[in-house]
Amino acid sequence: MFRFLFDRDTWQEVFDSFSKNKLRSILTMVGVWWGVLLLIGLLGSARGLENSFNRLFGDFATNSVFIWGQSTSKPFKGFQEGRGVRLTLTDAKKVEENIEGIEFVVPRNQRQAKMDRKFLSGSFSVAGDMPLLDKVQKKKLKHGRFINEADMIAKRKVAVISEDIYKQLFEKDEKAINEYVLINGINFKVIGVFKTSNVSMGPSSDVHIPFNTFQQIFNQGDRIGWIMITGKRDFNIKQIEADAKLLLKNLNKIHPDDKRAFGSFNLGDEFAKVTGFLTGMQFLTWFVGIATLIAGVFAIGNILLITVKERTKEIGVRRALGATPFEIKRQIVVEAVFLTIIAGLLGILTGGWILIALNHFFGQGDEATIVNPSVSIAVVFIALIILVMLGTLIGLIPAFKATSVKPIEALREE
Amino acid sequence: MLQISGLHKSYAIGDSSLHVLKGIDLSVDEGEMVAIMGSSGSGKSTLLNIIGMLDEADSGDYILDGLPIDNLTEKKAAVYRNKFLGFIFQSFNLINYKNAIENVALPLYYQGMKRKERLELGMFHLEKVGLADWAQHLPKELSGGQKQRVAIARALAANPKLLLADEPTGALDTKTSHEIMEFIQQLNDEGKTILMVTHEEDIANMCKRIVRLRDGVIMEDKKVTQVRAGQYV
Numbered sequence: 112m113f114r115f116l117f118d119r120d121t122w123q124e125v126f127d128s129f130s131k132n133k134l135r136s137i138l139t140m141v142g143v144w145w146g147v148l149l150l151i152g153l154l155g156s157a158r159g160l161e162n163s164f165n166r167l168f169g170d171f172a173t174n175s176v177f178i179w180g181q182s183t184s185k186p187f188k189g190f191q192e193g194r195g196v197r198l199t200l201t202d203a204k205k206v207e208e209n210i211e212g213i214e215f216v217v218p219r220n221q222r223q224a225k226m227d228r229k230f231l232s233g234s235f236s237v238a239g240d241m242p243l244l245d246k247v248q249k250k251k252l253k254h255g256r257f258i259n260e261a262d263m264i265a266k267r268k269v270a271v272i273s274e275d276i277y278k279q280l281f282e283k284d285e286k287a288i289n290e291y292v293l294i295n296g297i298n299f300k301v302i303g304v305f306k307t308s309n310v311s312m313g314p315s316s317d318v319h320i321p322f323n324t325f326q327q328i329f330n331q332g333d334r335i336g337w338i339m340i341t342g343k344r345d346f347n348i349k350q351i352e353a354d355a356k357l358l359l360k361n362l363n364k365i366h367p368d369d370k371r372a373f374g375s376f377n378l379g380d381e382f383a384k385v386t387g388f389l390t391g392m393q394f395l396t397w398f399v400g401i402a403t404l405i406a407g408v409f410a411i412g413n414i415l416l417i418t419v420k421e422r423t424k425e426i427g428v429r430r431a432l433g434a435t436p437f438e439i440k441r442q443i444v445v446e447a448v449f450l451t452i453i454a455g456l457l458g459i460l461t462g463g464w465i466l467i468a469l470n471h472f473f474g475q476g477d478e479a480t481i482v483n484p485s486v487s488i489a490v491v492f493i494a495l496i497i498l499v500m501l502g503t504l505i506g507l508i509p510a511f512k513a514t515s516v517k518p519i520e521a522l523r524e525e
Numbered sequence: 526m527l528q529i530s531g532l533h534k535s536y537a538i539g540d541s542s543l544h545v546l547k548g549i550d551l552s553v554d555e556g557e558m559v560a561i562m563g564s565s566g567s568g569k570s571t572l573l574n575i576i577g578m579l580d581e582a583d584s585g586d587y588i589l590d591g592l593p594i595d596n597l598t599e600k601k602a603a604v605y606r607n608k609f610l611g612f613i614f615q616s617f618n619l620i621n622y623k624n625a626i627e628n629v630a631l632p633l634y635y636q637g638m639k640r641k642e643r644l645e646l647g648m649f650h651l652e653k654v655g656l657a658d659w660a661q662h663l664p665k666e667l668s669g670g671q672k673q674r675v676a677i678a679r680a681l682a683a684n685p686k687l688l689l690a691d692e693p694t695g696a697l698d699t700k701t702s703h704e705i706m707e708f709i710q711q712l713n714d715e716g717k718t719i720l721m722v723t724h725e726e727d728i729a730n731m732c733k734r735i736v737r738l739r740d741g742v743i744m745e746d747k748k749v750t751q752v753r754a755g756q757y758v
Contacts, residue, residue, distance in 0.1 A: 118640075119640055120634055120640060127622045127623070131622055424618070425620055428614075428618045428620065429620075429635075430603060431577070431579060431618075432606070432607065432631055432632045432635060433603050433604065433606050433607020433608075433632055433635040433636070433683070434635050435599070435600045435603040435604065435635075436599045436603070437600065438635065514599070517579075517580075518579050519574050519579040519580045522579065522618070
């Protein structure tokens, strides 16, 4: 059945009919080529954007929400409205214990402080953090380490500083690890230097010191700035936010409908908006690509119809010599599929080049807007299979047209 | 070899129909060389097309070498044409982007013969028509006579029982016509049965039998003394 595919004559015929009408065949192939090019180029770019997005957000637990205290807007249980609300470590613990679907609750504290080293100084935001923070906001450490449990327990005066601070307080190429910096006049040993991320989740901090140390030197006691709640993968972060807020209102004797008492920023929500946008873009890409492809395949069918019309007499001769209608149809379908595949392969090739060019011009460095724009082999493979099927289907139209004329009428054609 | 009886054929032209063949009875023996003559519209081409299985009769019997030809599907007709019949056309009908040898080998391709074998066999037939040196030439590089000889080689390639020629000399000058006729006579001498449509008396007289058609019936069917084309060449 498929032996004819390995027959030199089959391809000789395809080649002959192609080379007889070079310009027309090439113009025909442009349609399919363009469709595949668009599909590959757009899909690859969309993937590149998604990759860059994932790289930016990759260090953060995106399924998370920040909650902080503000002031009440409703009187409740004898308290007047306008009462200031501050979260405490107890609140954080209760939230972690009582709300379903929580992975981590990270209490955080932050404030501005003056930092000095030798004759250099500056004002920076200092955060008191638990080692846990590294789990939900991965710090890219250039040197040294992040805060650990031992630092917490011993309330060590150690600091993890950002690259920016390092640049402001240290000489070029100076070693920072185990050097001392002054924070509000207290000596802290530098244990790590981290790279500044270009996306900040919540307030950005320049220096991280152990949570307990922070509580002590800034006299915070039990009070905390805000909590960062990370939900487990399968839980809805919106629901967790609502549950947590309700619990916190209850704990702090605040009216359940008080909207002002707690402020929050739902990262999961924001993240979903962007991923939704990316999904939409991918859908659009597929739609445009495939629509163009179909248009291109139709163009091939159209041209083959004309070709068949022109070759009526030749087909008549072949039939007089003993070609069965099936053999004629088969040949025309093979031609259609051949044109489609060649155009498709060229499209994949040039699409690949475009992606390489995109990567070259926009994909270099850490700030790249497009990271590794690529299309998976599976997608390419599926696209090719679709092309073969469409080519076959569309080839059937001229094929049936070719054999619908009786050989006797075909022979009379001039 | 060939028995036809009570053959009728009409064509629909608009609302009316044109009765082209009105009961043809014809019998041809093996080794005969028959010219079918008649003015245009006499039905001679239609008769040849029906014999060639390019067209089907409305009624009547057609038996080719003991095989009744009826209920032809396109596929069956194609297989029969390939096996039993060789066609020679007035306008040669070579495929213009294939060279001489490929044209000759084309019927063998549709028999499913391997490329090497059929090119060998094609070469054998090209040698027979004296065009071995032109095997790699495209039809446009050949003269009219050469083209017709390639077409004859092609008709012979599948070793058919019956050669059908539709005005084989119609597009050729007198000298070339005589050369082609000489060759066809030679084939007949070797035992091939040949059926030829022509409207030229001198060509018809080079056959062994002349069948004259007028208005869809056979007017005259007579044996003639064959004029050898060789004497003109």
